[in-house]
Amino acid sequence: MKNIDVAKRAAQAENYFRAGYNCAQSVYMAYADLFDMDVDMAAKISAPLGGGMGRLREVCGACSGMFLLAGLAIPANNPQDKDAKTANYRMVQELAAEFKAENGSIICRELLGLDHQHDAPTPETRTETYYKKRPCAELVHLAAEIVGKKLANL
Numbered sequence: 001m002k003n004i005d006v007a008k009r010a011a012q013a014e015n016y017f018r019a020g021y022n023c024a025q026s027v028y029m030a031y032a033d034l035f036d037m038d039v040d041m042a043a044k045i046s047a048p049l050g051g052g053m054g055r056l057r058e059v060c061g062a063c064s065g066m067f068l069l070a071g072l073a074i075p076a077n078n079p080q081d082k083d084a085k086t087a088n089y090r091m092v093q094e095l096a097a098e099f100k101a102e103n104g105s106i107i108c109r110e111l112l113g114l115d116h117q118h119d120a121p122t123p124e125t126r127t128e129t130y131y132k133k134r135p136c137a138e139l140v141h142l143a144a145e146i147v148g149k150k151l152a153n154l
Contacts, residue, residue: 006148013144022050027065052108
């Protein structure tokens with residue numbers, strides 16, 4: 001997948017986040033067209049993974065967006081194809097390792113410095129205060145860069 005403008009896609013992912021999409025949606029949507037998927041479908045598929053999986057504060061949604069893209073880039077849809085599964089899992093592990101090396105974790109609550117495991121299902125209202133206290137926009141941007149570089153080298 002050569003000729004991917006990673007900087008443009010990362011900026012688009014951050015713009016999606018700042019427009020109100022969650023972290024997983026923002027990363028996934030920024031690359032959906034490369035896999036002949038429209039943005040609306042991409043938003044639907046990735047919606048439950050925001051907030052560390054439905055605001056459970058588990059795996060960072062930006063990471064989940066990367067992992068969904070790995071599933072499209074290196075499909076493992078044949079249950080008998082062990083090589084495909086291995087290649088897919090390898091990509092996921094490489095993406096996770098790079099994100100973790102940059103941020104110290106791939107766990108939402110750890111990235112946000114939260115002292116509780118999960119939040120209520122209602123998302124916070126996006127205000128300037130929200131964006132100032134949360135690193136999510138920057139994490140989305142970084143995740144989109146990481147996955148974009150990986151996709152560009154496939």
